[in-house]
Amino acid sequence: MKGQALKGHLDLLVLAVLADGPKHGYAVIDELRGRSADAFDLPEGTVYPVLHRLEKAGQLTSEWVEVGGRRRRTYRLTDRGRAALADERAGWQKFADAVSAVISGGAPWPNPT
Amino acid sequence: MKGQALKGHLDLLVLAVLADGPKHGYAVIDELRGRSADAFDLPEGTVYPVLHRLEKAGQLTSEWVEVGGRRRRTYRLTDRGRAALADERAGWQKFADAVSAVISGGAPWPNPT
DNA sequence: CATTGACACCTAGCAATTCTAGGCATACTT
DNA sequence: AAGTATGCCTAGAATTGCTAGGTGTCAATG
Numbered sequence: 001m002k003g004q005a006l007k008g009h010l011d012l013l014v015l016a017v018l019a020d021g022p023k024h025g026y027a028v029i030d031e032l033r034g035r036s037a038d039a040f041d042l043p044e045g046t047v048y049p050v051l052h053r054l055e056k057a058g059q060l061t062s063e064w065v066e067v068g069g070r071r072r073r074t075y076r077l078t079d080r081g082r083a084a085l086a087d088e089r090a091g092w093q094k095f096a097d098a099v100s101a102v103i104s105g106g107a108p109w110p111n112p113t
Numbered sequence: 114m115k116g117q118a119l120k121g122h123l124d125l126l127v128l129a130v131l132a133d134g135p136k137h138g139y140a141v142i143d144e145l146r147g148r149s150a151d152a153f154d155l156p157e158g159t160v161y162p163v164l165h166r167l168e169k170a171g172q173l174t175s176e177w178v179e180v181g182g183r184r185r186r187t188y189r190l191t192d193r194g195r196a197a198l199a200d201e202r203a204g205w206q207k208f209a210d211a212v213s214a215v216i217s218g219g220a221p222w223p224n225p226t
Numbered sequence: 227c228a229t230t231g232a233c234a235c236c237t238a239g240c241a242a243t244t245c246t247a248g249g250c251a252t253a254c255t256t
Numbered sequence: 257a258a259g260t261a262t263g264c265c266t267a268g269a270a271t272t273g274c275t276a277g278g279t280g281t282c283a284a285t286g
Binding site: 006007008069070 | 244
């Protein structure tokens, strides 16, 4: 996967993963790797700051949980986060469609009349 | 369209547009806007540096043309550019598929057996 | 003829975001 | 006691699109 291809799409991915239920950071990373068949194998230094940013934006809440003497920070989607996810989905759709149109479109683009 | 969604995908778009024939900078911008139905309305300050970068990378060649007293710089794909386009296309496919898998995938991701 | 707008090019620095590279702490195993 | 896995964190580097400014020609408008 090329350099910074996910620029601007990472929020979508993280929100989508958390939409299925609360998870802690490591679990988010695992889930991304799993769902994407290893295409997204993100370093912690990439994911943690995103979680913090989303929490600051009110899209997530976090809670410390103690599991076998180890502390975990579990993140959960807020209503605002769910709304943001919907927006991001729509945005992705539009973006992907536009890219498709550009790269598949021959010279005179088919106008949508 | 959200902030910097095209990060890392802009080369693909520009190469794809030039794959249909040589064009000058403004025409590339117009074509992107047209093919994408206004989704990609890129400022000159975004596109020109990309053209320069791609030329420096040997994926494009340029040629000055005089049209009605106005000078244009016309860009043309090289063989290397065509190869790069193929790579970028493949990369996009992979990326888009991975995103799809993540955002559509429910809790236990559907394993591809 | 001066001004405005469209065409057409350019670059320096800003801003946003991912990644690198380190660090910390606990538990379990050797 | 040391090493490995789990789990968290952050500062700064690197990348790259965008802002904001600049140049110059041509055609239309006042």
